[in-house]
Amino acid sequence: MASALTVLLLGCWLARQSGVSGERNFPKPSLSVSPRGVTELGENVTFQCVGEQPGMRFVLSKNGAYIKIQDPSGSEAIFPIPSVGPDDSGRYTCQYHTKSQTTGWSEPSDPVELVVPGGSGQLVLTWPIIAGVSAAATVLLLVLLAFVCFRKTRANASVDKGKQPQTLPQEPDRGADGLTYAELDGQVLQAKQGAWHLPPSPPSPECLVELGTWELVAALKGPRCPVMASALTVLKPSYPKPNISLSPRGGVSLGGAVTVWCLGQRRGMRFMLNKEGRHFPPVDSNGFEVVFPISNVSWEHGGNYSCSYHSRSEPFAVSYPSDPVELVLRDPSLPRPSISLSPTGVTAPGADVTIRCQGQRRNVTFFLHKAGDLNPQQHMDPAGDRAKFLIPTVGRQHGGSYSCSYRPRSEPFVSSQPSDTVQLVVAEPSYPKPNISLSPRGVSLGGAMAVQCWGQHRGMRFVLNKDGRHFQAVDSDRFEVVFSINMSREYSGNYSCSYHSRSEPFAMSYPSDPVELVMRAARPDFTNANIARLALGAVVLLILGLILAEACYSRPRGRPRSLNPAMQGRESSRGTSGFPVGC
Template sequence: MEFVLHKAGHPNPQVRTVPHGTVAEFPIPSVSREDGGSYTCDYRSITEPSRWSYPSDPVEIIVAEPSYPKPSISLSPSWGVSLGGDVTVQCWGQHQSVWFVLNKEGRNFSPVDSDGLEAEFPISNVHRDLGGSYSCSYHSRSQPFNVSYPSDPVELVVRDPSLPRPAISLSPTGPFVSSEPSDPVQLVVAEREFLKPTIWVSPSRVVALGGNVTIRCEGQDPGMEFVLRKVGHPNMQVQTVPDGPLAEFPIPSVSREDGGSYTCDYRSITEPSRWSYLSDPVEIIVAEPSYPKPNITLQSRSWGVSLGGAVTIWCRGQRQGVRFVLNKERRRFPPVDSVGLEAEFPISNVSREDGGSYSCSYHSRSEPFAVSYPSDPVELVVRDPGLPRPSISLSPTGVTAPGADVTIRCEGQRRDVRFLLHKAGDLNPQRHMDPAGAGAEFRIPSVSRQHGGSYSCSYRPRSEPFISSEASDPVQLVVAEREFLKPTIWVSPSRVVALGGNITIRCEGQDPGMEFVLRKVGHPNMQMQTVPHGPEAEFPIPSVSREDGGSYTCDYRSITEPSRWSYPSDAVEIIVAEPSYPKPNITLKSRSWGVSLGGAVAIWCRGQRQGVRFVLNKERRRFPPVDSVGLDAEFPISNVSWEHSGSYSCFYHSKSEPFAVSYPSDPVELVEPGVAI
């Protein structure tokens, strides 16, 4: 016969004369894009050239550089089919809406549109010639030159019932012809009893070609043999871990074939019939990122959420209609389809295991290999209310002048922790420190106004870096120049007060329109009071407790120019005690009705105990305590002025036990000549 090869759209056919056989070959060396297209052939008799055959079915040649990963191929039923029976060749890829092509030597199959990711090629009434090796590929419907690599081959073996059955195996008479199967052997299926393991991919389930990933599988107990399985692949990986509950399966230099869905399970080394349940699947996507990385945020303060609370992780990309993937060590999250540009991953009833570093990426729903770069990581820190809160203090206290050195000290109750310093308004911790003891000092040399603000601190156990204590109470760092005169501070009616009594701390400046601040030594929280129309602020303390005792100072700043501060007042001491000593006597060392302006006077206090400390009280004045000489103490006042006139009282307390105090004395009045008091 003389064979003629026709290419659709080309006028010149190729001709081959085959005098002694029935097959003609038309080689195409060094294929170019022009060689792609649809071909048919027919033939005619060499001796009777007017006698022609019907034309063959067409065959399509696609010339392209494969850009899609290879599909998977399988047979149903998978282990063979008898002569005259039916079989289906199934192909599934990783792109939707494509055209699948089935290849076999000596056969031409019509292309099939995919149904989702799959296509089926049914073959009925199987005969011997259908046995052989099959592969498939796919290409885009709209862009035929976007093609996949061919699948691995699968063999269709046709069983011939006329061949005698063996005891258990038979060497077949032809490469694609088989006997009927042997008598069966028993497959023992064990009960699954261990809890399913956790599976995750590190650093991310989306990996670029040539990158490195590790699949980790974690069970509950040591002494296990772990098995990693990939969907569609018969060969599993096995790793024995005698001393721990975690197996690692590294994949160096990732190729497209490494993409897919993985699960793992494990069994006891000593009792290999005892298996765990299968893990949830985890998907590895192998692609060269082509989309920009998304943003990731926590819908709570970034440094933490309390145990049992709720938090939402938000991912925002730059494309709509995509699928977001959230990544975290030891966790698997179902992918979430975007709403607009965003996707939300809510986490309720937060546990310690939820703490850690998260990132996200996204990929096209229709083309899973069109992926983004991963986002920057964000940390979820879980606060444990069971950890004691740290304390915080400033040195020096009060208002700090620019250029001074400041130390912020955080003190906890346990060692082996990391302290973190937080500044209000800054989402991330300012600094961290790993001290040897239970406290840490954060030094700020040469402070400027930018350092001013509210600071707090927290700590994290080094063994649990994403578990945190609650934050300390805040402490205020005020950086400003001092220019106003210091105010006067005093306590009314007395600096010694019984438990449950009422007192008022008064702070008096020079001008109206000020904001007053009352500070207690050793306590970070200050009290503030705005006084727009007068020079004096009152800080009442009702129902006094022992915690109210201590040393207080005050200062103030301008309401209209809050960077202008006063110098701090002298300190005033409040003593909270139930009086147990009798009241002292108080006298003036001059006539009780007065003393001349510019003169001198002494106030004498006499108690009933030796070796005590006397305190003199007067509205708007503070006097240093005086240790007794014998039973007496003297408070001299020289160069008497109008401000010295008024009512005085005194009391005393033990030097070694400040809460062992006397009742206050009766009052005595210092009167200037000619002035009624």
């Protein structure tokens, strides 16, 4: 018996694995965990899943159950698990598929074991365990068989004492009225459309109703036993709870559209979307997930949503509901808050970081958001119009883009627009700080300047900084990179550079030592001034020449001779004008 059960279980497992792998058409990714080895309680753990296709949807699984989803822009996904506990122990794998279609999945990665002291870890199926489970199952079946025989014997004894049971056909008889009949302990139950009713005159003094995993077992004794259960729904433990997400995340404006994604772990299921007790029409799916679109969003759509699924043939055996997700409506009349980060720049690991959010309303709840996370990181109900969020002992898992918003306490699903983002960059101790140099060191206005930055790791992304201003990052397949700058007056100042991995932009090296870029004063150009001076001098000389010529030619050329004979000789030598001849 035990061997037969073992073979049956192994055969079902192999059939499931072959059925799932039949539609995978992407290479399996690689999965790594940091830190490795035995992880201490409360430590932060990061899983990195690297695929071969960019723009995919990555899914992290623990012991075969999906727990996290990421949509990175590249071919790598980071899954942080802060403050691990014993429940986080287990065997992790990751897969990926396209965002638009879920029929094509990659092979699962090789498993990575996460061991936390005090955790249960992964159960290893050894032959002694399998044999023990099989023996326990055999004993349970024998006990159940004995119980059924005891119930049958007691029923026959009651017939022998003169209690004539009302016997109906063993097969369900569904007539035109849609009724189904069954006999339990000599009493007739009449079921119609999922509701259980008693016959008009059931005898016996007491009732006992037991709810099993799959079916309702009722032993009815006594008159007028008040048993009625409308729409009995049983949770099926073999259906793991699904995951739910919204697109877009973080909130939607009135009149906009939002999509609710529900991802299960069984194919060909019927999915149901629930909102605080309200059920949307179910949707059948041939894959693992289904989409519920909500168009023209209004105030009543705000709230908590969850989803579940069940087999199409067994509508009352349902999975556990997913964790709830909030649909928040953005109110444009609420002013956008402001946000600040202290300290700024690259933060050392283990330091305390404070994020302040300033609004313009009181009696509100502030929420801190980190890009990529489905739910807000923290929330606070301050007495005034500002909130302070403390992130103690930061690590690389805290790096990212942060923003904040607020909601009126009277309207918990109505939110303001998010603030601008601030970048929390955490230094990575394994990245030594780079070196920086300028060529040439001084350059004139309009000249070209080359800033060279080199580190100690290949294939990094380099960032150039000037007095808190960040230039466009540049990727390099080597150890160094060169930034080219066409000089203008605003480029003068102190420069530094840093680098980080392309997949982790918020785990960065310390900045290099600063270098100063000085703009040379331009040499004075006197060419135009000299030309102007020469032209002015030429004009002055020309004017003086004209004046002299006019004075020379405007004097009279003849004058009367002197009557004194002594003066006639002198006048003859000077000419008639009294001046030497030849003016």
